[in-house]
Amino acid sequence: MASSREHWVLTFVCPDQKGIVHAITGAVVEIGGNITESQQYTSIDTGRFFMRLQIEAETTKEAFGRQFEEVAARFEMTYVLDHVGRKMKTLVLVSKASHTLNDLLYRQRAGLLPIEIPRIVGNHSDLANLAEFYGIDFESFQVTSAQDKAAFESHLRQLIAEQDIELIVLARYMQILSPEFCRDFAGRIINIHHSFLPGFKGANPYAQAHARGVKLIGATAHFVTEDLDEGPIIEQNVTRVEHSDSKQLLVEIGQDAESKTLTQAVKWFAEHRVLLDGQRTIIFR
16 A cells, blocks of 8 residues: 555546446545546447546555456456656657757656657757757667668667657658558557648648648647558647748748647647547547
8 A cells, every 4th residue: 555645547448338437436436536537428439438537546556456457347448547647758750840849848848748758769860959958869860761761660669668668759750650660559659740631631731731822721730540641630720821921931830830739739648638539539638
């Protein structure tokens, strides 16, 4: 038994049926817990039930897990139990653009993001000085061929295993990951795309937006899948623009939305507020 009350976050997904909330609250009572935050949602589309709880209890993770296992098995739950505020091990991939990386690093240092970044990896060396400024190890690898990509992803797999990486963030990383890598780390890779998806997928979305004369430009943070820019959407933001704005100005205007959108998505993920429901996400804000 822990000597003081711990603050836990519990998230779970299961087929929707009667008695779920009653069983969960009963398990919390059994460990002497107090629910400090509770959110739930039933998906009509998939027939699944989603819940996120924050619980104060004078217990260990192992004891909590033992108490919860019977309920989880009875309702066929997939669940995660973690400490509130624990810093999630995060690997960041970058290319040349610095704005999204700088926002992540600034907010992490300020204590606004519950993540720990042991390593930044780029396919260019342009952002090495920025990583050094924040005291984070940086590596760069040229990826110009299929052989390079295979070697690069093999190195990433080794890093992920050695550093116990839980989340991979593509902070304007401008290379396409292999289908195998995307499958193996499904639900753990977040990308920022510089358009309001599903519009303007792929390369040069600001040029596409300018050519179409859009009045709003946007940014989308989404999970990475085998299909380019098709993964479940986590967060989006838009900014109004004018017909007189040049392509370069759209790029400059959009950087704020990109940074804000990616950082918010990472924060929600690290706080266990993002749950997958097929091609959609459930966000417990």
